[in-house]
Amino acid sequence: MADVLVIGDRYYISQQLTDKSDVYSFGVMLLELISGREPISNVSFGVNCRNIVQWAKLHIESGDIQGIIDPNLRDEYDIQSMWKIVEKALMCVQPHGHMRPSISEVLKEIQDAILIERAALVSREGLSDNLSRISGHSSLNVGHHDLVGAELDISIDESVSQPSAR
Template structure:
């Protein structure tokens, strides 16, 4: 996740990660159960806008009910309740989206033998243990640009943990998840507003110049997954 393009640019901006998550949440329809929501199925265009792709396993949602289905999905993102019961609901996609939110914060893949300690291979158990103990710093991606508001990270961490609750009935709707993401973005916009005003003031006084020649044209349809895991520019 969060890297990609011909120059292997890594997304180290917390706000940009939030904006991608916002686009992805908007693309998760409550009337369609995707069944394979994962970071590599969130595609980014050259303008860094995201869309959910690969609806080949999708099923129409049945309002207030479930669909009996052979279990399909990807290890690490698969809803354990769906796996056990083979009863598919729209909350199965919510579990998968919660895993993506935990990836967004940590920069880690959902399954790893190296990142989560000796007795843990799953991002959900690892993140939950730190979040519930109040140690949010332990799961924040060290490569993120500094200056983000910890309150917005907490907001995403808390909704991510709500999404991966063991039972679907305990999980939020995608509309509720989207609102939390947008609230997190609003926190960051509010934090940045005084800095932007200060910068514009300095520019008007001629004390700051901004180089616009170093823009990077990202490859169209790089995946969210690629945009996190590749190395950044040196």
């Protein structure tokens, strides 16, 4: 079960990693980041769930995104950007590899969510004079306070956005 959760269905069957198993793992990691929870637990997810994927799907299917967001974020995020990330994470953990997006699609969606978040931050903080500084480049590795007044860049290694055969 842990192998299936962590790296997806194809690896479990073939014992070979693929781009789509990497996407599955990335989706699990996104769910971990959003929720602040570990991927597998016998107690964290309730009686009917043993892993983060099942747990997140149950919440999202009932429209309860707040139920999976780490409370340590204390509402310091834009709900629209969070929905984008959660929806893409759930697409990444589809049971079959052919149903999962490419890593390029996932990264694009994350970049879009970051732009939404940055615009919302500017609006929340009343920093409209800094709105013109928001560019199409962001950093996945910044905290809330690092965003204020900072010019951010995201560098995507070409080996990540242009997968090679394994």
